[in-house]
Amino acid sequence: MATINDVCRAAGVSKATVSRVINGTGQVKQSTREKVEAVMAQLNYRPSSLAQALASQSANSIGLVISDFTGGYFGSLLKQASVSAEQMGKQLLFADGHNNAEDELSAVHSLVEKKCDIIILYSRKLSCEQIVALSRSITIPIVTVGRLVPQEAGFSISFDQANAVKKAGGHLIELGHKQLSYIGPKPSTPTATLRLQGFHQLVEQYAHQGVTGKVCLSPFGFMESYQATKAYLESGDCFGTAIVAAADDIAIGCIKALREQGIKVPQDISVVSIDNDPCSPFVEPPLTTIDIPIKSITERAMEVAKQLIEKGIIPKPEVYSGDLIIRESAIKHLP
Amino acid sequence: MATINDVCRAAGVSKATVSRVINGTGQVKQSTREKVEAVMAQLNYRPSSLAQALASQSANSIGLVISDFTGGYFGSLLKQASVSAEQMGKQLLFADGHNNAEDELSAVHSLVEKKCDIIILYSRKLSCEQIVALSRSITIPIVTVGRLVPQEAGFSISFDQANAVKKAGGHLIELGHKQLSYIGPKPSTPTATLRLQGFHQLVEQYAHQGVTGKVCLSPFGFMESYQATKAYLESGDCFGTAIVAAADDIAIGCIKALREQGIKVPQDISVVSIDNDPCSPFVEPPLTTIDIPIKSITERAMEVAKQLIEKGIIPKPEVYSGDLIIRESAIKHLP
DNA sequence: GCAAGCGGTTCACAGACACCA
DNA sequence: TTGGTGTCTGTGAACCGCTTG
Known part of the structure; x- marks a missing residue:
């Protein structure tokens, strides 16, 4: 692998000059530049990003920490982040939080070490306080995605979880x-907690109209919710006339279990969920669900990241709320 | 951020000694080691991975290039790779191939620059020859996942795409x-080509029994295949009595379009697909499909990667084939 | 423990050349 | 002619934080 030394030797100039033509900084005579470029091409030279980052204290990259690779929309997030990064000419560095607070923390630190210009944090397990503390303890800015954190922790762009549940339940x-x-x-993660809270708030809000609410606990996942529903039913509990599911996969597993017990959706029970997963229009029945605009959210996060790097401005936190997508899994209750 | 200099100054030893206690190399007196460790802890010192990689020419990490973040199983792959890397105490570095050959190439190079010990290549667009050439042009080994490449390109672990189609069609x-x-x-990607070829081979093989085969082109994706199927039907074409779909999402979109035309699955047409996506047991009807053991494949790839790093042994290429999962989307044809 | 790297960046500064009083 | 002033280019060397003979 050719190094900058090989290049400057072959081109008969100094390292500094080569460095300038690489970065387009300073002044270099046209003829010199061309010569250096020719030599670089001929030697198939590629600057070492490692050395560049070490020397300049910036890797011209943006770091993304993901807490978990399962569940609905991390795929869209990843993809959009990757595309945006490509567009702004920056490298995207991923780090996995392994779905636990400690690893999320060290994921952030590993990215800091690598001299990212900014970190996009999609955390599932860290508390607000931890994020604030983390933000204080490092020198580069953090953009928090999916969670509302105080502005002192930097920019955050989130989705109003409780509101989504209310919207879904409100429709019912x-x-x-x-x-x-x-x-x-x-409620062991912030997201799950907020969604559950949203449900309780909704029920309370409409209690005077005679609305009641029950809760069936189920992890995310098709199979998980299928089993949870089955167990719930077998224990003799019932769901009332309508269900709001915390996620599409939960709804889908739940509906299957329901059907196996002879309970029809939506005729016997209506179901509304949250996510608008790509498959949700294609299951039986097509799901009425709340769309989480994860792509737009990510895009916006990357946009702000860019501004933050370039101009250092931290906009106010933004909260997105999802639209209700009416399909066929929820219908009028006939008394 | 504390540096090694701060540490050695505070501990009253030389940089070399500090480096030794960091890496556990060489001999350091117990008392010295403890002192250094205490200072490191107190200063909240974290060695710079950048500087380490540059100096030692190894980042103690493994690189993963993914060609695309959409479609069935990249999520499982990512997750398993991440878990395996964690277990072997190595960092995992991702790079995105943006679903085109050129970017896949530069993704590999960017990882090489970062001094990964090895690269796991999950390529969709690169040709075999390109992979072989690539492997030759870089100094670290490549493990190719999902594609069978000549052994000169390093280890490869793949899934027998053509066979999967034959197995699915054979079942029909x-x-x-x-x-x-x-x-x-x-057939614009190797995977798509192999699957289509498998279908043609199958038909040919059973031609003497009167088996015929038609082809309907559709991109991956629920909505895409839904629309493709609709267009196909509207153009007056028909599917015969059974369909093999190149992927679960294609099957699901297709089935919906079929149903909308009054064609029932499996009563009127049987459908078999490939992937065994988590949602495939939960759609209507539950999909008979070929399971792609992407998790096992990835796990094995990481295992080999580890051996390759440690002992330099390159095992023979391995080809996995998927199991047929019989559910309800395909039934006996009654003449 | 010393010192020489790893492969770059960057800044202070020098040589060359033109221009003008 | 001389010297003073600038503007371009390019050089040298220190330095980034760590490894290793």
């Missing part, structure tokens, strides 16, 4: 349902 | 179907 109530159930993961 | 033939159709992407 509008349809005349009063005995609602929520099926979703136990 | 066993069920008494003779008029088969294939729905899948045009």
Whole structure:
């Protein structure tokens, strides 16, 4: 592998000059530049990003920490982040948070070490306080995706989880349902907590109209919710006339279990969920669900990241809310 | 951020000694080691991976290039790779191939620059020859996943695409179907090409029994195949009595379009696909499909990568074939 | 423990040349 | 002619943080 030394020797100039033509900085005579470029091409020279990062204290890259590779929309997030990074001519560095707080923290640190210009944090397990503390302890800015954090922790762009549940449940109530159930993961992550809270708030808000709410705990995942639903049913519990599911995969697994017990969706029970997964229009029945605009969210996060790097401006936190996509899994309740 | 200099100054030893305690190399007196460790902890010192990689010419990491973030199983691959890397105490570096050959190439190079010990290549667009050439042009080994390449290009672990189609179609033939159709992407990638070829081979093989085959082109994706199927039907073409779909999402989109035309699956047309996506048991009807053991494949790839790094042994290429998972989308053809 | 790297960046500065008083 | 002033280009060397003989 050719180094800058090989190049400057072959071109008969100094390292500094070569460095300038690489980076397009300073002044270099046209003829010199061309000569150096010719030599670089001939030697098939590629500057070492490692050395560049070490010397300049910047890797011209943006770091992305993902907490988990399962579940609905991390794929869209990854893809969009990658595309945006490509467009802004920056490298994208990933780090895996392994779905636990400690690893999320060290993922961030590993990216800091690598001299990213900024970090996009898609955290599932870190608390707000931890994120604030983390942001303080490092020198590069953090953009938090999917979570609302105080502005002192930098920019955050999030999705209003509680509101999504309310919107989903509200739709059910509008349809005349009063005995609602929520099926979703136990409140051990911020997202799960917010969604569950949203449900409780909704029920409380409409309690005077006779709305009641039950909760069935189920992890994310098709099979998981299928089994959870089955167990729930077998234990003698029932769902009322309508269910709001914390995610599309939960809804889908749940519906299958329901059907196996002879309960028809939407005729017997209506179901609304959250995510708008690509497959949700294609299951039986097509899911009425809340769309999470993860692509737009990611795109916006990357845009802000860019501005943050270039101009250092931190916009106010932004909260997206999802649209209700009405399909066929929820219908009017006939008393 | 504390550097090694701060540490050695504070501990009253030389940089070399600090470096030794970091890496556990050479001999360091116990008391010295403890002192240095104490100082490191107190200063919250973290060695710069950049500087380490540059100086030692190895980042103790393994590189993963992914060609695309869409489609069935890249999520499982990512996750398993990440877990395996974690287990072997190595960093995992991702690079995105943006689903085109040129970017896949430069993704590999960017990882080489970063001094990965080895590269796992999950390529969709590179030709065999390109991979061989690439392997020759760089100094670190490549493990190719999902594609069978000559051994001179290093280890490869792949999935027998053509065989999967034959197995799927074979199942249909066993069920008494003779008029088969294939729905899948045009042969512009190696995977798509192999699957289509497999279909043609199968038809040819059973031609003497009166088996015929038609082809309907459709990109990957639920919506894409839904639309392709609709267009195909509207143009007056028909599918025969059974379909093998190149992927679960294609099958699912196709089935929906079929149903909308009043064609029932499996009563009127049987469908078999490939992938065994997590959602495939949960759609209507549950999909009979070929399981692609992407998790095992990735795990094995990482295992070999480890051996390759440690002992330099290159095993023979391995080819996995998938199991047929019989569910409900394909039934006996009643003449 | 010393010192020479790893492969770059960067800044202070020098040589060359033109221009003008 | 001389010297003073600038503007371009390019050089040398220190330095980034760590490894290793």
